[in-house]
Amino acid sequence: MKSQPSDADAGDRPRLWAMGISRLRDLFFDISNEYGDRADLRVVPRGFEDAVKEIEAAGDARPDVIVAGGSNGAYLKPRVAVPVVLISPTGFDVMHALARARREAESVALVTHGETPDEVRRFAAAYGIDVGFASYRSVEDAELCVLDLRDRGVGAVVGPGLVTDLAARAGMKAVFLYSRDSVRAAFDTALDVARATRGEALRRQRLDNLLQHMRDGVVALDAQGKVEAINRSLAAVLGIDATEAVGRTLLELAPDIAGALPDADGEALGSVRGVSYVVHRGPLANNGAAAGTVLTFQESRAVERLDRTLRSTQRTRQFTARYRLDDLIGDSPSMQRARALVQRYAKSIATLLILGESGTGKEMVAQSLHQISARRDFAFVAINCGAFPEALLESELFGYEEGAFTGARKGGKAGLIEAAHRGTLFLDEIGEMPLPLQSRLLRVLQEREVVRLGSTEPTRVDIRVIAATHRALTDGIEAGTFRADLYYRLNILNVALPPLRERTVDLMPLAVELLLQVAKREPRLRARVKNAEAALRALAALAEPLSRYAWPGNVRELQNVIERIGVELADAEGAGPAVLTSDDLLAIAPEVFETRPAERDEALTLRERSRHVEADEIRAALASLNGDREAVCQALGISKTTLWRRLNGGNGRK
Incomplete structure (x- = not known):
C-alpha cells in the first residue's frame, strides 16, 4: 500500500518504506499522504523476520531508506543492506x-x-x-x-x-x-538520508566512468578500504569481476596484493600475480577532505632491483620497545654502571653483546637502549634463537620467496631481519643458534644484506644488532658449537648484567616496584597498596629472608614470588593496610627458606662463571683493539693489574 503521489514521475523520488505493525502501522497510514509529493512512500505492515523477507524479495525495487521503531528497527538494522532510521520519541x-x-x-x-x-x-x-x-x-x-x-x-x-x-x-x-511529530521527524531524516545516498551513488557512477578510460589499473577505496570503483584493467590483473567488487574490501578480493600496497601516500614497487608494478597511493578527496584512497598500478620491469627503504615506515605494534632506561631498577654500583653503559652505547651503531644469567633483564636492557638511540622511531624486532627449530628459525630470520619450500606463503614473506630495517634486531639466546645459521648471520653483520630462502637477490638492510646470552660463548667456541668469527663480530660492545644475589641492595626496591605493578592489575590489592610507602610496609618483615635467598632465577623468580605475595595481601582480612610475616612467606614461597648442602659449591661455580664472562669481555676488547692493553684498560676502566688477574683467573687457572 502506498501514499498517492502527486505526479507520475515517482521513479525520481526517494523510495521510503515505513515498516510497522499494530498502532505504529496505523500512525504511518495517517501521515503518509503528507509526503506524497516528496517521496515514494510505502507503508509495509511487516515486522522482524517477515520484514527482512519483504525487503529481500523486492530486488532492484527495494527502498532507499527504511523507517521503523523500537525493537523492529533494531532487529532490521544489522540484517538488511538498507539504511534504517529509528523513530525517537521527543x-x-x-x-x-x-x-x-x-x-x-x-x-x-x-x-x-x-x-x-x-x-x-x-x-x-x-x-x-x-x-x-x-x-x-x-x-x-x-x-x-x-x-x-x-x-x-x-x-x-x-x-x-x-x-x-x-x-x-x-x-x-x-x-x-510515539506521536505524529516523532514519526514526521523520522520521515524527514529518512528523506535526508535517501538524498545523500543517491548523491553518493551518482558520485560513484561518475568516478567509475572516469576510471574505465584510464590505461593503468586504478581502484578507488573508501575510508574502510572497501572498493568504490575499479577499472577493467586492474580487475583483469587481479582476476576478479569488476561489477561484483564494489562494496567489498580490496584485500578480501585479492589478499595476495597486501605486500605490494604502500602504507602511506607515495609510490612503492610490488609484485601482483607474478608481474611487477609501481603502485602509487593518493587521497580520494570529497568536498576538500580526504575520504578514501586511490591506488594506481603501473606495470614495471625493474621491480626486482627496488631499494626497499619503504619497509622502514612499517612499524607495527609487535615491533615496538616497551621498556625504558628508568625501568632498570637498582642503585647498586653494578646497575649504575650498566645504565651508564646503556646511555653511552646508545650513541653508537656498533653491535652489542649483553651477558647475564637468565632472568637478569637482558631484553629490558636491549629495549631501553633502543628507546634512547637514534633508531627509536623505527622497529625493535626481538627473536629468541633457542625457541625455534632450525628450519623455522631460518625462515623467520631471513624470510623466503614464493615456492621456496612446501607450505611457503604465496608471494613469499619478509624475514625479521628485513622487518628491522633502520631499527634494531635483538637476538636473544644467541648461543643457541645452530651453526649453519651462524654463518648466514655473519654475512648479514659483515655485508649488511640478507638473502631470502629460495632467492639469489640480496636485499640491503640498515640494522643495529644486539645479541644476548646467558652462557660463556668462548666455551661454545672451544666445543665447536659457536663460530669464533661470529663471536668477535658480536662482541664489539658488551654489557654484563649482575645476578640478583650479587646486588642484594637492590632487592627490596625491586620487590616494592614489582608489588606496585601487581597492584595496578589487581583492584583488591590496589586498595591496600596505594604507593611505594605502603608496599614497603607490607614487605618490611620479609626483607631478611628474601635477602638471604640466592635467587637462581634472578629478577624473573623474584617477580613470581611477589605475584604470590600480592595474592596473599589482596586476600588478607580486614579493610586496612596488610603486612606479611616470615611465616606467611614460608607458606606461600617455601623455596626461599630452603638450604642446600651444595649451596657453597654452586656459589663457587657461579663466581667462576662470572670471572669467565669477565675474561671473555677482556679478550674481545683486546681483539677489537689489536692487542693494545693500555687502550683496553682505558676502555674498560680497569688497571693493568686487574686486567692481568682477570685474564689468568677467568677459567679457574692460575
Missing part, C-alpha cells in the same frame, strides 16, 4: 504519554527498547514525575517485562506498539509512546 511525547498514563492509574512504568536514555530519566526527575523504568531487547524479553510489571502492581504502561499491545492483553492500561 521529550514532549514522553511528558504527554506519562501524563495520560497517570490519569489511568497511580502506578506507571515507561518501557523502552534498549537502555532507558539518561535524558528521559533526568526529564522525569526534573518534573517530579513518579514513574518506573524498564527496558527490553527482544519480543520474548518484552513479554516477560510486561508480566513482571503487572505482578509488581503497575497499572499503566507507556511504550512502543509491541509493549502497549502486550500490556493491553495483560489487562493493563496502555499508552502509545
